[in-house]
Amino acid sequence: xxxxxxxxxxxxxxxxxxxxxxxxxxxxxxxxxxxxxxxxxxxxxxxxxxxxxxxxxxxxxxxxxxxxxxxxxxxxxxxxxxxxxxxxxxxxxxxxxxxxxxxxxxxxxxxxxxxxxxxxxxxxxxxxxxxxxxxxxxxxxxxxxxxxxxxxxxxxxxxxxxxxxxxxxxxxx
Numbered sequence: 001x002x003x004x005x006x007x008x009x010x011x012x013x014x015x016x017x018x019x020x021x022x023x024x025x026x027x028x029x030x031x032x033x034x035x036x037x038x039x040x041x042x043x044x045x046x047x048x049x050x051x052x053x054x055x056x057x058x059x060x061x062x063x064x065x066x067x068x069x070x071x072x073x074x075x076x077x078x079x080x081x082x083x084x085x086x087x088x089x090x091x092x093x094x095x096x097x098x099x100x101x102x103x104x105x106x107x108x109x110x111x112x113x114x115x116x117x118x119x120x121x122x123x124x125x126x127x128x129x130x131x132x133x134x135x136x137x138x139x140x141x142x143x144x145x146x147x148x149x150x151x152x153x154x155x156x157x158x159x160x161x162x163x164x165x166x167x168x169x170x171x172x173x
Contacts, residue, residue: 011050025092083124
C-alpha cells in the first residue's frame, strides 16, 4: 500500500539500500547509477538528495537531485550561463510499475518540495537531462528543451523566472 498522505519519502539508507539494489527501470545507465554503492555515500555527505516512492518490498520510483550552477552542465555551448538550478540527476519509475501514473504523481509531489527549495535558495529553476523517449513526459510538466542532440540526452529546463511558467506549475501545488 502506498502512503497517500505524502507520496514520497526521504531515503532511509539502513532499510532502503537492499531495495535500491533490486530497482530496475529498464534504462541501463540509470540502473547502474542507482545500484552504485557510492550513491549512499553521496547522500550521507549531503552531495545529493534522494526521494523514493516505495512499498514495504519495492521501490516504485526514485528521484536524485541537487543544486548546481547550470554552467556545469552546459559548458562549453553556453559559457556565460551561470544561474543556479535544482538539477534532477535521475528520475525513474520501476519498470514493473510504469504506465499507471506513479511517475506523474511522484513528480507533482516533488514539485511541492522543489518550489520550497527554489524560493529558499533563490534558484533560477529546475534542470534535468532527458532521453528522447521521455521528452514528451517532461514537456507535459512544463519543461522546455534547452539543448537537443538526436540519440543523446537532452537538457531540459523549467524556468521559474518566467512568471507564466512558474504560475502554471507551482501555484496549483
